[in-house]
Amino acid sequence: MKTVLMVAEKPSLAQSIAKILSRGNFNSRKGLNGVCSVHEYTGTFLGQNVRFKVTSVCGHVMTLDFIGKYNNWDKVDPAELFSKAPTEKKEANPKLNMVKFLQQVEGRGIDYIVLWLDCDKEGENICFEVIDAIHPVMNIARGNERMIYRAKFSAITDTDINNAMNQLGEPNRNEALSVDARQELDLRVGCAFTRFQTKYFQGKYGNLDSSLISFGPCQTPTLGFCVERHDKIQSFKPEAYWVLQAKISNYSGDSMVLDWDRVRVFDREVAQMYLNMTKFTTETKVESVSKKEKVKQRPQALNTVEMLRVASSALGMGPQHAMQIAEKLYTQGYISYPRTETTQYPENFDLKGTLRQQVNSPYWSETVKALLAEGITRPRKGQDVGDHPPITPMRSATEAELGTDASIPVHINNICQRNYVTVESGRRLKPTNLGIVLVHGYYKIDQELVLPTIRSAVEKQLSLIAAGKADFPPVLEHALNIFKRKFHYFVDSIAGMDELMEVSFSPIAETGKPLSRCGRCHRFMKYIQAKPSRMHCSHCDDTYSLPQNGTIKLYKELRCPLDEFELVLWSSGSRGKSYPLCPYCYNHPPFRDMRKGMGCNECTHPTCQHSLSLLGIVQCMECESGVLVFDPTSGPKWRMACNKCNVVVHFFENAHRVKVSSETCDVCEAAIVDVDFNKAKSPLPGEATQHSGCVFCDPVFQNLVELQYAKMKHPMHRGGGGRRRGRGRGRGRRPPGRNNPKKPKDKMAALAAYFV
DNA sequence: GCAAGGTC
Secondary structure: OEEEEEEEOOHHHHHHHHHHHOOOOOEEEEOOOOOOEEEEEEEEEOOEEEEEEEEEOOOOOEEEEEOHHHHOOOOOOHHHHHOOOOEEEEEOOHHHOHHHHHHHHHOOOOOEEEEEOOOOHHHHHHHHHHHHHHHHHOOOOOOOOOOEEEOOOOOOOHHHHHHHHHOOEOOOHHHHHHHHHHHHHHHHHHHHHHHHHHHHHHOOEOOOOOOOOOOOOOHHHHHHHHHHHHHHHHHOOOOOOEOOEEEEEOOOOOEEEEEOOOOOEOOHHHHHHHHHHHHOOOOOOOOOOOOOOOOOOOOEOOOHHHHHHHHHHHHOOOHHHHHHHHHHHHHOOOEOOOOOOOOOOOOOOOHHHHHHOOOOOOOOHHHHHHHHHHOOOOOEOOOOOOOOOOOOEOOOOOOOOOOOOOOHHHHHHHHHHOOOEEEEHHHEEEEOHHHHHHHHHHHHHHHHHOOOHHHHHHHHHHHHHHOOOOOHHHHHHHHHHHHHHHHHHHHHOHHHHHHHHHHHOOEHHHOOEEEEEOOOOOOEEEEEOOOOOEEEEOOOOEEEEOOOOOEEEEEEEEEOOOOOOEEEEEEOOOOOOEEEEOHHHHHOOOOOOOOOOOOHHHOOOOOOOOOHHHHEEEEOOOOOOOEEEEEOOOOOOOEEEEOOOOEEEEOOOOEEEEEEEEEEOOOOOOEEEEEEEOOOOOOOOOOOOEEEEEOOOOHHHHOOOEEEEOOOOOOOOOOOOOOOOOOOOOOOOOOOOOOOOOOOOOHHHHHHHHOO
């Protein structure tokens, strides 16, 4: 029996599709990654009896990135990112193992594939990601029989899904290619500007309070809208004005308030004059009576931006939340696809049928019945962009169930995280100094960097690829060329933005507090606590980066024997790990086998008393290449910590001295440790206070060792497994190896519409 | 360490 593999965009959709097509008669099992399930049933396909397997991916399978060596910020000139730096497709989420799942497990030996990815450009792109993985391992078809099919649907309803299955088409290569072009453009442009800005300003100012000064074709215009609004509010100057109001009443006591035809005057004396004139009036004369009727236009059909706007103004719901709910309603079959720019129903759209679905609703049953009886008027004419029908209720819900794209909330979240804006009460966005300076800077240098127009122009070009009216390479090259020139102009004109920065931020040399001495000039260097924390020597004009997410203290005024820089002690917290580091060596590794970002606990100096060579005890039991290094600052609760992962091992408590000797254990090769215990609390037999031995093998010490993990905010490794013995000691070992809100034309117009 | 786009 032949096999048909059907792939949806997300697990919940795969299940819904299987349920509908098999009429509820299917078996499910977990897939390789535990996230994507596989639903199986038998049925007919192209007139033959086949086995159907319905599964899904989790969004994009692949992502675009530069090849490894171009991700080094120190060695790569950002300008190279526009053309020289090669890119490659990497697995978007390696933990999900999607390629293996598709290629080696579910796709192998299948006969047909039906693509049920969302029907938008991104979905079309994912189609080809799936095809690329599966096509090579499919059974070879006889003759010219087609093996790959595309289902087109707009709602997860019985009719839509069954119709799609009966009218399978082909995936659209051009639409997929337009997404490839977008990806490459966003990557090259975003990374080049981000790296340049970040490195330029971080080296100059000490209190930027953002560790990353990012730039993106969507997030930057979003910030632009916030700052523009803020500037308008700031430049508004309130002026006092006067209004005349008269309250009149007739003989029966009915009263009304009359408004002044002039509305307001800004001249107090004029207002006073009119007030004096009315003061002595006892009669009023009605000159005319007019009647007005107000007609409210009937609404247009709902698209995404309008839905988000209404959700915000009427329901007080943030865009992220609103989109999440819409997404859920869609996958459960209550509404049609919630991502659409279209505000016009097709001529043949069954409006009455849609309304009939609501006839038993406990909320509006009566209204629906009345509408059906008297007949309905079509919504006001809108625009059919050709993507999906307007957002439409597909079935009635009972208490409990209740951007042109979902990315607007993501852009807003982005600029919050970068500390460009803060969210005030009532979900109002207020730009920070940094956000304001950036936007004003772009305006000064090149307005197009922050205006939505350039993105709109790019999207227009990309849609030419999608429509098959232009080829991928020339469109990409043309767009990259424009941004490359903009980039060079920006670099050359950065002083313009810098002038604005100077007003809001302090030069790095004036920031921070003196902490440790520089090994070159022997003057105090300043410790800058603001992220990213670093050390700066104003005399030598050098900046040294430091490990993040912890505290930095002076380490007993001890010096590095190699460069005479005073050591500092990094600590992740009172119970976590700590190690000394030399600010110079941390940035400029002294030995060949060392890399940037290593502290003394990874230093291979053969004789320095703070080095791995002298304080290392044994190989870490949890990670591949780490060594447990004695922490001489940890007393009285002595401990050793892995110099690679976050394993911390507590050992002796009541000791006043612990020393790592140069001898090793015969059994496990761990370093022998000499310990002096307190007289009163010594765990040793008799009155003994001193003992030497292997921490793991010595019968006295063995019971005093306890394995515990450091409580780190961002664990690099998860715990697991017990302690393994006999893996040899690790001492000295090298580690191996914005507009009219009704007619948004494109994404940027949609974004602008949200800010109205 | 970076973009934007999917989704968990």
